[in-house]
Amino acid sequence: MLKLKVCGMREPTNIQAVLALEPDLMGFVFYEKSPRNVGEELDPELLRSFPRHVRKVGVFVNAHPDLVFKNVKKYNLDMVQLHGDELPDVCRNLRNRGVTLVKAFRLDEQFSFGRLNNYKPFCDYFLFDTKGDGYGGNGVPFDWQLLRNYDNEKPFFLSGGIEPSSLPEILALKSQGMNLYGVDINSRFETAPGLKDVAKVKSFLTELRNAFKETLA
Numbered sequence: 001m002l003k004l005k006v007c008g009m010r011e012p013t014n015i016q017a018v019l020a021l022e023p024d025l026m027g028f029v030f031y032e033k034s035p036r037n038v039g040e041e042l043d044p045e046l047l048r049s050f051p052r053h054v055r056k057v058g059v060f061v062n063a064h065p066d067l068v069f070k071n072v073k074k075y076n077l078d079m080v081q082l083h084g085d086e087l088p089d090v091c092r093n094l095r096n097r098g099v100t101l102v103k104a105f106r107l108d109e110q111f112s113f114g115r116l117n118n119y120k121p122f123c124d125y126f127l128f129d130t131k132g133d134g135y136g137g138n139g140v141p142f143d144w145q146l147l148r149n150y151d152n153e154k155p156f157f158l159s160g161g162i163e164p165s166s167l168p169e170i171l172a173l174k175s176q177g178m179n180l181y182g183v184d185i186n187s188r189f190e191t192a193p194g195l196k197d198v199a200k201v202k203s204f205l206t207e208l209r210n211a212f213k214e215t216l217a
Contacts, residue, residue: 001212002174003182004205005157008036010194012046017198021205026054030071031061035193047075057081061135065093072099083135091122100124106131107142113149120154125181130160139187147178155181163188164204171211
């Protein structure tokens, strides 16, 4: 079953509405330059009330490992996504503290998958996003054919401009034997930065899960 991660959540009421849909993962951005930054306003008790089967992912960009770990404890995060230019040593530091890690990489035609080798010992998952001016949230897909150059050793999340109409192509990637673990949706499912269109998320999640029910039938 392909997992769904709804990223860039911020508003308490919207968080609860999306949580009621029971996505597999929900992402919270701890990066002050992002329009989806949760800042200091996110209620730790709200996140602590999540059911265990919905995993909470903290998204950080070039943050000090001590700050990352502090937030892991404060919000009871299940996973950490490093979405900047973090070196393998940062991943090692956090992994040694028991943190489950997702390392994001921004892809374009010049990207070398050989870069991933130094990260593999310290990461549980990779995430492939579109290279742009900022660190994610560009709303534009990269050329998914680039994934043919990936050795599939680590499971990965697919990110970058995914929208409801992307589902057939996503399912095709999965059927080609890609080690695709999850889909990361964000800006194309919003009414404003950090505010998800609940109906649109629900429809996509339903279609995604129904597709796998049909596969298993």
